Amino acid sequence: xxxxxxADVHANIEALDACLAHAGDQGVDGYVFLGDLVGYGADPAxxxxxxxxxxxxxxxxxxxxxxxxxxxxxxxxxxxxxxxxIIWTLPRLSMAQRQYLAGLPLIASDGDVTWVHASANHxxxxxxxxxxxxxxxxLDAAGSRYVFSGHVHDPTLYYVGSDGRLSPxxxxxxxxxxxxxxxxxxxxxxxxxxxRDGKTGAWYAIFDRAKARLTYHRVPYDVAAxxxxxxxxxxxxxxxxxxxxxx
Amino acid sequence: xxxxxxxxxxxxxxxxxxxxLYAGGMAVIYRVSRDDLPGPAVMKVPRLGQGEPxxxxxxxxxxxxxxDALDGGPVPRLYGAGDLERSPYLVxxxxxxxxxxxxxxxxxxxxxxxxxxxxxxxxxVQQLHEREVIHLDLKPSxxxxxxxxxxxxxxxxxxxxxxxxxxxxxxxxxxxxxxxYISPEQVLGIRHEAxxxxxxxxxxxxxxxTGHYPFGAPATPNGMRKRxxxxxxxxxxxxxALSEALQETIYRCLEVNVEKRLASAKQLAFELQHAxxxxxxxxxxxxxRQGVMTRLRKWVFGLGYEPTVVVAPAxxxxxxxxxxxxxxxxxxxxxxxxxxxxxxQRFAAAMPAARVACVTVTRPQPVMGTADEASSAPRxxxxxxVKLRHWAEPIAxxxxxxxxxxxxxxxxxxxxxxxxxxxxxxxILIGAPPPNLxxxxxxxPVADRVINDAPCSVTIVRPRS
Numbered sequence: 248x249x250x251x252x253x254a255d256v257h258a259n260i261e262a263l264d265a266c267l268a269h270a271g272d273q274g275v276d277g278y279v280f281l282g283d284l285v286g287y288g289a290d291p292a293x294x295x296x297x298x299x300x301x302x303x304x305x306x307x308x309x310x311x312x313x314x315x316x317x318x319x320x321x322x323x324x325x326x327x328x329x330x331x332x333i334i335w336t337l338p339r340l341s342m343a344q345r346q347y348l349a350g351l352p353l354i355a356s357d358g359d360v361t362w363v364h365a366s367a368n369h370x371x372x373x374x375x376x377x378x379x380x381x382x383x384x385x386l387d388a389a390g391s392r393y394v395f396s397g398h399v400h401d402p403t404l405y406y407v408g409s410d411g412r413l414s415p416x417x418x419x420x421x422x423x424x425x426x427x428x429x430x431x432x433x434x435x436x437x438x439x440x441x442x443r444d445g446k447t448g449a450w451y452a453i454f455d456r457a458k459a460r461l462t463y464h465r466v467p468y469d470v471a472a473x474x475x476x477x478x479x480x481x482x483x484x485x486x487x488x489x490x491x492x493x494x
Numbered sequence: 495x496x497x498x499x500x501x502x503x504x505x506x507x508x509x510x511x512x513x514x515l516y517a518g519g520m521a522v523i524y525r526v527s528r529d530d531l532p533g534p535a536v537m538k539v540p541r542l543g544q545g546e547p548x549x550x551x552x553x554x555x556x557x558x559x560x561x562d563a564l565d566g567g568p569v570p571r572l573y574g575a576g577d578l579e580r581s582p583y584l585v586x587x588x589x590x591x592x593x594x595x596x597x598x599x600x601x602x603x604x605x606x607x608x609x610x611x612x613x614x615x616x617x618x619v620q621q622l623h624e625r626e627v628i629h630l631d632l633k634p635s636x637x638x639x640x641x642x643x644x645x646x647x648x649x650x651x652x653x654x655x656x657x658x659x660x661x662x663x664x665x666x667x668x669x670x671x672x673x674x675y676i677s678p679e680q681v682l683g684i685r686h687e688a689x690x691x692x693x694x695x696x697x698x699x700x701x702x703x704t705g706h707y708p709f710g711a712p713a714t715p716n717g718m719r720k721r722x723x724x725x726x727x728x729x730x731x732x733x734x735a736l737s738e739a740l741q742e743t744i745y746r747c748l749e750v751n752v753e754k755r756l757a758s759a760k761q762l763a764f765e766l767q768h769a770x771x772x773x774x775x776x777x778x779x780x781x782x783r784q785g786v787m788t789r790l791r792k793w794v795f796g797l798g799y800e801p802t803v804v805v806a807p808a809x810x811x812x813x814x815x816x817x818x819x820x821x822x823x824x825x826x827x828x829x830x831x832x833x834x835x836x837x838x839q840r841f842a843a844a845m846p847a848a849r850v851a852c853v854t855v856t857r858p859q860p861v862m863g864t865a866d867e868a869s870s871a872p873r874x875x876x877x878x879x880v881k882l883r884h885w886a887e888p889i890a891x892x893x894x895x896x897x898x899x900x901x902x903x904x905x906x907x908x909x910x911x912x913x914x915x916x917x918x919x920x921x922i923l924i925g926a927p928p929p930n931l932x933x934x935x936x937x938x939p940v941a942d943r944v945i946n947d948a949p950c951s952v953t954i955v956r957p958r959s
Contacts, residue, residue: 406659416659424658425559429579 249274250306252436252452254281254364254397257313258288258336259440259490262449263297265468266439273453273464277304281397282311282364284348286329287441287486289476291317291336294440295344310351311364311397312373318349323373328483335482359392359428360456367394375399379413382433386413393426394433395454402437402450402463406430418463426454426461434461440473440490447492497539497581498522507576509537509585520553520651526585534588535573551582552661553651558584559661560653564625568618569647589646594698595634602705605736609766611639612699616763618645619695620918623688623759626656630685632694633675634701654685673718674707678750681718689752692759696747699766703740704732708748722750728780739769742778757814757847760918764816764849767917771897814847815920820910820944821854822925823881833957834925835889841923842891850896851917852886854878855909858902875900907943915949922948926956 251270256263270278278301285291298305315321316333317340325333340348353370354363361367366374366381368388375398376382382405386394404416407430418424426432437450448465455462474487497506500522504511509526515536516523526537540554561572561584576583594611597603603611615637622629629636631652638646652670654660662670662685671680677693684690700708708726712718726748729741743765749755756762765772772778819838825831842848856878878900886896903909914922927939945952 404659406661414659419657422563422657425562427555427578 248276248456250277250279250454250456251275252279252281252395252434252454253439254436254451255283255311255400255438255441256280256288256294257283257438257440258285258291258294259449259473260288260290260293260297261469261473262440262466262490263294265466266449266451266464267297269464269466270451270453275453277306279306279362279395279454280308281362281395281436282309282351283313283397284311285317285336285340286311286313286332287477287482287489288473289480289482290473292340292344295340295347299343299347307355307357307362308351309355309362309364309370310348310353314348314351315373318345320349328485332482332486335480354389356389356391360454361389361391361394363389363394363396365396365398367396373398376405376433376435379405379415382413382415386431386433392428392431393454395452396433396435397438399435400438400441400443401435402452403435404461405433405435407432418461420463420465423455423460423462426459428459432461437463437465441486443489445492447490497583498541500524500539506537506581506583507574509574511537525588531573531585535585536588538584538586540582551578554578554582554584556653556661557649557651559658560627560650560655561586563655563658564622564627567625568621568645569650589638589640589648591638591640591646593635594637594639594645594702597639598634598702598705602733603702605703605740608699608702608740609769610643611645611702612695613763613766614639614643614645615698616695616759616766617918618647619691619759620763622647623691628654628656628686628688629691629694630654630680631671631675632691632698633672634698637698656686660685673713674701674709674711676718678719678722679752681715681721687752688759689755689757692747692756692762693749695759695762696744699740699744699747700726700729703736703744704729706732708744725784727783728777730781731783734781737769738774738778739765739772741780742772742774745777760816761814761849764917768897768899771899773893814849815845816849816851816917817841817845817921817923818851818853818910818914818917818919820922820924820940821852821882821885823854823878823885825925829957830925831885832888834923834955835886837923837953837955838886838889841921842889842895848895850889850891851899851913851919852882852896853899853901853910853913854882855901855903855906857904907940907947910940910944911947911949920950922950922952923955924952926954 253266280298284294284298298308312321312323313333316325317336354361354367363370364373366376366385368384376385376396377399402418404418404424405413406416407413434452436452439449439451442450447470448467450465453462453464470490474491477487500511502511502513509528512525512527514522514524520541522539524537526535540551555578558575561569565571570586570589572584572586574585619629629647629650631649636647636649638648640646652662675694675697677690679687680690697708709721709724712720729744730736746756747762819834838850842850856874879898882898901909901913922944924941924944927941941954
């Protein structure tokens with residue numbers, strides 16, 4: 248089974264649609280959303296509708312901290328700009344869209360795989376996995392072979408050597424990485440709708456479970472349209488600049 | 495039954511064991527067959543008994559990962575693999591030929607043979623680097639020479655792929671590699687330097703040419719560190735018949751400081767194929783072991799040795815390109831020639847590791863039958879070489895970065911294209927055909943054919959009109 252893993256779409260419908268089209272061309276059989284469908288971007292309703300429309304092809308969808316904030320469950324502090332985006336988002340969602348977000352679990356698992364937005368260690372705290380020790384804590388708490396998450400916007404693959412120590416690896420896009428079942432892996436798939444590495448294009452990953460391979464992709468999309476919508480909506484300028492690859 | 499104790503007729507996952515080809519300390523190799531295999535194949539089974547060092551299984555995993563990613567080229571093609579936990583094995587193409595180590599059994603080889611084998615090996619390593627992989631365990635027993643003279647690299651258990659996680663990096667802090675061949679930076683645990691392979695190639699050349707290891711075969715990491723400060727005995731002190739050029743090339747491979755080492759395997763292949771182009775320095779002429787002062791200087795340098803920042807192997811390979819300049823020595827339009835020299839200067843400035851090969855083509859001269867000595871072939875050849883050097887003088891590149899070649903070919907474009915193919919040229923600079931070339935309507939200009947058939951990029955240079 249080939250799954251497209253998408254994280255941190257952040258209300259960027261142009262980025263999401265480009266990734267879905269790309270994943271379709273790669274012959275995926277399912278989709279996993281690793282949290283933060285909303286926040287920052289100008290199309291929260293369209294993004295949620297798109298995910299709902301995928302129906303049973305969505306194998307898992309977990310709640311991110313921005314999703315939690317929108318449905319009144321976020322007690323994690325947010326900076327002013329991010330908070331402004333949440334306030335902007337609230338009245339633009341229908342009851343059904345809000346219910347979809349409210350119904351998302353914080354963590355989900357499927358056999359030897361765990362899906363979670365941030366760390367599997369106290370997923371409700373939305374701790375960042377930004378070093379080997381964080382990755383260790385997440386893997387240990389999940390107790391599974393694979394953990395896939397988002398929250399951190401740059402893609403990273405943490406792998407465990409046979410002596411148990413973890414190392415981060417920065418993946419190259421388009422290279423199929425062998426992720427054998429005899430090791431543990433923690434994959435951060437990178438942000439679809441709000442990358443922060445100064446480049447344009449949406450990150451997502453394809454996990455081929457049968458072949459135990461993970462491929463990171465970076466998909467070009469209509470950045471100008473997405474950025475223009477953010478500006479038109481009066482959302483903080485920084486969110487537009489970020490997807491335009493400008494600091 | 496242990497997979498390392500299989501007999502002919504046994505089967506694993508449908509692979510039928512035909513013959514045990516080799517049983518070593520780390521692995522056993524069988525010849526195997528299965529109907530769906532595309533060609534003759536071998537199966538490699540690691541020895542993974544109780545108490546086996548962890549490195550064995552990880553190396554095996556690394557080899558599988560890298561072979562799978564490479565899909566043939568300078569390494570055997572991977573046909574299949576067993577489950578790493580249940581029954582680890584690799585099935586790959588059988589390579590016809592003999593190992594380089596078997597060619598060393600009767601002592602050192604003659605220089606032409608050393609150059610031929612060394613160039614084939616260097617080109618295989620170059621191909622590997624272009625595919626983003628560093629071998630890091632090059633030695634004669636890991637090199638197969640096919641009957642056609644080309645080299646295949648086997649045993650990629652310590653290899654590093656720039657785009658895959660390095661399973662060996664964090665795990666083992668001791669140096670990984672074979673003691674006689676390991677580079678100074680590998681001794682310090684660095685596993686992402688493509689020029690580590692160039693160092694190992696230097697050791698192999700030294701061994702092929704002299705029958706000795708340049709730094710012995712130390713058993714401890716401390717013993718291996720000695721290569722940071724000890725200069726090897728000059729090859730010509732061991733085999734006086736060796737050329738100064740070959741000794742110079744070997745020393746360039748064995749530089750402790752990677753920045754001073756030959757920049758790529760391709761440049762090594764080039765030096766081995768063009769001995770006459772190697773600028774021989776004092777060390778190329780050494781015939782005795784160096785004195786205490788020289789060794790002391792190196793020792794002091796070795797103390798302060800610090801690894802430098804390195805880049806991905808393929809980036810490194812294309813960082814050290816060969817630029818070929820086609821020079822029409824008979825063409826006297828100075829404005830035109832000046833434009834080409836300016837282009838060379840700009841390319842050379844943009845790529846500090848690039849080597850510029852100035853090439854001119856002349857018609858083949860009849861070997862016999864020339865009446866006067868002045869028009870004899872060697873004499874003409876020499877005159878052209880002088881012209882070529884004179885032409886290039888204003889470019890003012892240091893001797894190591896520019897070389898000169900007079901080719902003989904009936905058709906100049908054939909000569910240029912053959913040279914570009916045989917020397918893995920990365921970029922060709924050639925002047926635009928003059929506007930009023932005589933015979934333009936009959937024969938296509940040289941530049942046109944070069945553009946059409948070149949194995950690399952071509953830049954057409956023309957002065958502003």
